[in-house]
Amino acid sequence: MLSPHAHDWPGDVVALASGTTLMARGEQMSHVLHLDAGRATLGLRAPGGFAQRMGVIEGPCWLNATCAVLGVPALVDAVADTDVAVRRVPLPAFQATLAALPEAARSVLHDVAQGHRQQAELAISRLAKDAEARCAEWLLRHAEPAPETPGTLAVMLNQRKRLIAAQLGIAPETFSRVLRQLRERSLISGSGRVLNLVDLNGLRALAGA
Incomplete structure (x- = not known):
């Protein structure tokens, strides 16, 4: 449903250094982020580092597609562990692509995203x-x-x-x-x-x- 091929999505690719905050919990998004390459840590940050770590992800993968599908802010922070390449898809373009999907596909995608969100809330x-x-x-x-x-x-x-x-x-x-x-x-x-x-x-x- 969401194409695994990042180049199918409109957006710019930026190179970011290790230690860069890629996603901050609670912030409203303007772009949907795809980690094209590199590694990032997910968790709950506090001044000076992570208060709690939830795991590590490696590209290629989506960072906040679930949030975009549900229209909610991120639950966790994401920080680059290595130098990374991140594709930034404008939120309106992402939403337009979703709107073009068949209704049945949108329903399934929403249910999957909702389940993922609930798992993240439980983990936190x-x-x-x-x-x-x-x-x-x-x-x-x-x-x-x-x-x-x-x-x-x-x-x-x-x-x-x-x-x-x-x-x-x-x-x-x-x-x-x-x-x-x-x-x-x-x-x-x-x-x-x-x-x-x-x-x-x-x-x-x-x-x-």
Whole structure:
């Protein structure tokens, strides 16, 4: 349905260096991108690198054709691992080609794209849960009797958050985000160097203990 031959599609081919952001999650697209040659990493970026990596793709392949079919922004970021060649098909031209397809073909293509999107959303959800589970496990492992509240447990943040995040295999921004989410769910409290473990059973369930 979408021609595997990139040269069948109108658009310009650009050469981009390794490290170039090819696709950014949440941004509305103006072009549909085909990776003619080279390799790219997909995942969720944070300042300084990827917070979560979802995989590596190699050209030739489409980058955001699913988004164009569904009319939605990208769910993930894509960054070139090598020097790459990317064909940029203007979105109106891509949509015109889709509109020219038989109705049955458009229906099948939409269903396939929707299934792909749902798989990507599930993968992202699992990545987020993995980060929460790792943080919950770390908090339980480092719990000590709270110095100011007898009978409760707390974690003293004696290291910089960046170092703790590195131990957990996540970005510092991800670690801060997960701690905020745990506070919002009343699993922990405190925003300084002392984190109080409010709901031990909830943390154990999150950690899979």
